[in-house]
Amino acid sequence: MGSVITGCSMPQADPSQQSIPTDSNQWQEKLGKTFEQLSESDRQLLSRYMLRMKLSEAFEAGAVPRTTIKQALVQQREYERLHPNNPTGKKSPIIANQQLGRIQAQTYPIALLPVKTSNSDSLNQVKLQFVLSNEGTIPIQSFKGSLLMQDAKLAKGKNFNVPITTFVPPIAPEQSSTIVIETSIEDINVMRAIKNAQDVTIIISEGTLILTDGQKIEFLNKLTK
Template sequence: MKGLQRRFNKALYLTMTVTVLALASGCSSPQTDPSQKTIPTDSDQWQDELGQTFEQLPAADQQVLSRYMLRMKLSDAYESGAMPRTTIKQALIQQREYERLHPNNPTGKKSPIVTGETANATAQKYPVALLPIKTSDSDSLNQVKMQFMLSNHGTVPIESFKGTLTMQDDNLEQGKNFNVPLITFDPAIEPEQSGKIVIDSSIEDINVMRAIKNTTGMTIEIKEGTLVLVDDQTIEFGNSLAK
């Protein structure tokens, strides 16, 4: 009888032990992967809905996600409803791929229109010069091939340019404009290097022809247009944004 009682007590003890362990295990809720959290399509809710989740991410992921959110903000994608619902994990993958392709511009920030003092500083960063050209013997209705040299004193290579160049000369009452179609530089114009812009132009003004033949005192500047850098930054000159 006593042996039976001991076996019963032992079984009861084992049962209670298993029960306690099961209860202890059940009290701790399963860990949720923060990267599976969906980013709200309304950016105004990011702070409230992602605050605690953000803190659970590794420091490196926090930085990448911050740059992703800033890039989305700058693109107005969430405000316009253009972005589908995306998880943090998907956002991190997208941002890392974007940064691989655009290492110098991780947030996709674009330069504002260049005017006033900023325009003068930018003109010095991207100066334009007129190269020697060949003209016909006649000073009337000359069809000439204009060649300009665009220099890059910035830190990012120049990918393309489209716009209007203006020639100023002491002997001209008003500047002469030259329209430049979209030109993609291949290879891109590296920092402290120059690239050539070549266009055809019909020049009827004899004073313009004389100024071209004698470049002393002549200046060439970008009147308006768009200059695109290899990291997708765009620099707008003059009234380009208004068109």
């Protein structure tokens, strides 16, 4: 009689062999689960590699090289050995701030919900609701800072200060939560823009966003000053 083998299972695929999409917009969707299978040190190393790619001329030209996670980690270790003080390859503080600002805006987008105000369009005490989305890989614990509202009808943007807001529960990846503030607005054009929220662009002009793993994401958009 033949023996019966029990307790066998298929070997798990090596996450380091997965290819990194050349389209950075697919990184989170394609690598999310694989990313969690890596060790903490490899996750940090891969994050710095991806940031370096996004800050590179290849990314600006739409030509991020095709590679596997394993190859990317090897490349990043060698890059950091040669450039210990510049692991992400930023060219200058100004360029880096502008590039990081665009990356952060894509990772933590903000939207304004329509609000109902009085008919007077004068001094109004309004309650504004902003929606913060988490397109990153780590839950968002809290945020404090300033939001800049921009609209084609406005001569200049309007800033709204947000006191520290703790999200309970934290905003999980691919989820959203609201930030509610009360403010007085005298500008009629600002009021009209708020009533037509679909035409309004909201960005985080400055502030600190804290993730559940203790990371602090700093925002500083010098172009809005």
